[in-house]
Amino acid sequence: MAHVLAQNILQPDATAIVVFLTTLALVWILNRTLFQPILRVLDERERRTRGFESEARAILAECEHKLSYYEDVLRRTRAEGYRLIEQRRQQALRERDQIIAETKREMTEAVRQAKEQLREQVTEAKHHLEADAVRLAQDIIGTVVGRRLEEVTRVSS
Numbered sequence: 001m002a003h004v005l006a007q008n009i010l011q012p013d014a015t016a017i018v019v020f021l022t023t024l025a026l027v028w029i030l031n032r033t034l035f036q037p038i039l040r041v042l043d044e045r046e047r048r049t050r051g052f053e054s055e056a057r058a059i060l061a062e063c064e065h066k067l068s069y070y071e072d073v074l075r076r077t078r079a080e081g082y083r084l085i086e087q088r089r090q091q092a093l094r095e096r097d098q099i100i101a102e103t104k105r106e107m108t109e110a111v112r113q114a115k116e117q118l119r120e121q122v123t124e125a126k127h128h129l130e131a132d133a134v135r136l137a138q139d140i141i142g143t144v145v146g147r148r149l150e151e152v153t154r155v156s157s
Helices: 002-010 014-156
Strands: none
Touching: none
């Protein structure tokens, strides 16, 4: 009997073919109705994820490019601002130096004119003093001589 059982197990019968065909039909039906739609959804999700990743990378690269551009523009603008500030500072220093030089010239001229006026006033005062001294001397002489004449005439009379 063991021999008979061993023969039956090894010999395929019609049920094995039916099970095999049923399994094939189920695999085909499940593949069409379940596996393929799930795989399509997973593929679509993968495609979208990769698309979003590449889009995100492109956006990130564009942002980095724009940031670099803006930093470059900002750096150039600052440099230009500093250059303008320095240029205006230099111009202000030149104007200040010109004003100081002009003021020194004006002050030198004013001092020279004041000295000249003072010399003229001193000369004029000396002339007045000399004239006053001569007049005063004449008055004194006239007074002294007039008294003497009076004295002489009084004594004589």
